[in-house]
Amino acid sequence: MSHSILLPRIMEVGGDACQKLPSVLNSLNVKKPLIITDKMMVTLGYVEQIQTILAAVGIKADVFDDTVPEPTDESIEAGVARVQNGDYDSIIALGGGSPIDSAKAIGILGKFGGVIRDYKFPRQVTEEGLPIIAIPTTAGTGSEVTKFTIITDEAANEKLLCVGIAFMPVAAIIDYRLTMSVPARTTADTGIDAMTHAIEAYVSQKRNPYSDQQALAALRLIGPNLQTAYHDGKNEKVREAMMLGSTLAGIAFCNSSVALVHGMSRPIGAFFHVPHGLSNAMLLPAVTEFSIPAAAERYADCAKALGVALQDDAVDSANEKLVQFLKSLNQELKVPTLAEFGAKQEDFEQLVSTMCEQAFASGSPNNNPRVPNPEEMLQLYRSLWATVLSH
Template sequence: MYRFLTPATIYYGIGALETSCDKLPSIDNKPLIVTDKIMTDIGYVDRLVNNLKKQHVEISLFNEVDTEPIDQYVEKGTHIFNENHCDFLVALGGGSPIDTAKAISLMASNPGEVQNYMGFGKVKQEGPPIVAIPTTAGTGSEVTQFTIITDTKNNVKMLIGSEYLIPQIAIDDPALTLSVPQNITAATGINALTHSIEDYISRRHQPLADIFDLSSIRRITKYLRRAWANGDDEEARSEMMLAALEAGIAFNNSSVTIVHGMSRPLGALFHVSHGISNAVLLPTCLEYAIMGIPERFVMVAEAMGANTIGLSPLESAKEGVKLIKQLCVDVEIPNIFGLGIDKNDFMQSLDKMASDALANGSPNNTARKPSKEEIIKIYEKSF
């Protein structure tokens, strides 16, 4: 038997921010907006606040989230939430504000520190409701039961999973992504592709998720280059947001694998954003992973446009990896060295990164389960 989880409501389309805000007071009437300085500077916070004020709600603001969600943001945001007697959260931004809002919801109703909840099944009390409004097309966090928070004391990205973290409302307005710069468009787009591909070839894949995965892969293959080349292309932006949404719905119910498992330690130790850390590892990880499940990777290759007639499953899978590599080249995804990471520092961190990758569990969902030594080799090859 399969079980399939989604948010209670998804609003999708150009202008969804303005047209759906009247639904939010039905949740409660004292929201804490969780966002970042960029959203404030470009006027998106004012747009949200103005729309919420029409509904006569009492608003509090926490706009100090940076590029990656960390435990200190969660602690401060929870304090503001409790001090102002807020009763629900509205997350506006990329994956960082959304993941931070999820963790604030968790900590508003559960004791201890956020570190106590790393893993699955540890959250005992449902927190205040969450409304998630993504402004990038990548993480899919607006529809998932996961949050990733960096433990700054131990330099570890903590994966926390609980059904209580699924937002009650997701507002996916592609117009909010028109201002996203080219490099972020590339990183978030490849991040969404990573979700779809990993989920489809995961040991935990399931039929309903497969439908969303393959649809997402087709959209990203067709529209990412367009969105990257012309940020004002509304059709491409809309299709990319839909692709990221599809990918999020899918992996919320199946699982990511080796790429995410390896990207979390890279991001935590070298302060690389989640999207970029996935993107730089994707091609090399898939070269390793396809050997374990080439027959399912045939469908990935075909969804990306590969001609697999007359090819064996493994040959077809390799054609798919070639197309992924070319897409990464076309949208200027660097290798790890291109991120400016010092080679000596990187090499000295290999043992910890490999250990942390295995400890977070995601590599075990890979059809070809990697050893610590194999993970180290993949890191080295990706550099």
């Protein structure tokens, strides 16, 4: 049985990879890029750094810096208008997952029109939008190497998953030096997001031998380095390992899938405005514990790759260590509960049935080794709240 593997056409990986941007644009035969980013990238000087690199070869790059965290259909409208009214031949997506996701949607809507809901999964989006050169500045989402974008429909309070080769960047520039200034909270959230990508890709029902290898390699990089990156953000070696781990995890889930954690995570983000990596972290221990009986050996492999279990540990022992590690990791990395984040229990109770519906509708839960029935998903969401009470 064969498997379709999708990757960016060009990848530059390592310290100072940004310097290769002019040659990447040249090889793609594009000369008028629009940089899509956010205000923080401007403040940190990264936008100016990219513009300076391009100016040295005579390329002037305009900037759209109005993307927002957890992008919405409304937040990308101005970017779509900018593309439609300009004569850009490419997009440089600079930032964390949100600017890159925004750029993917803007590249398609700017060229083909419509609204983002028109492109919602299960539609496979194959149109050729503006070519995107993705430059991630966090070690987390892996968006630079995936065929996905997630945009919230504000009116419906729903995170729309959009899928297809159209959303795969043609080039990815993976320069860990851009992550050196990421604050501890974002380092934790994006790092757990990357770890979740690798675990879910490895246990997914859509897994394959290629995605398995990428997932295990990602876990071997993330496991020993995530806590150090959180506590000591200036450690270059650790930042480099996390950046590569994040990209490999992105390749893994793009060519396998995410599963139940992500399916349940999106509604938490949509209704309570919890950052994506953080909502994954809230769910990961409980969902892992729920799923282990259906894929015990696979989860044990994850525990061993992360370095939290020994290679000769029995399967049950390795999985006990994995669940304990995930729980203690959340405490060490100060992952707040939903209540601590500011959610109200009465709002949660009112919304939890809709959250279950949206989670199932995304398709991701069906990729899980153990697919919950509606009552089990309800219990998993409620266990999140029970954790709140005992935290």
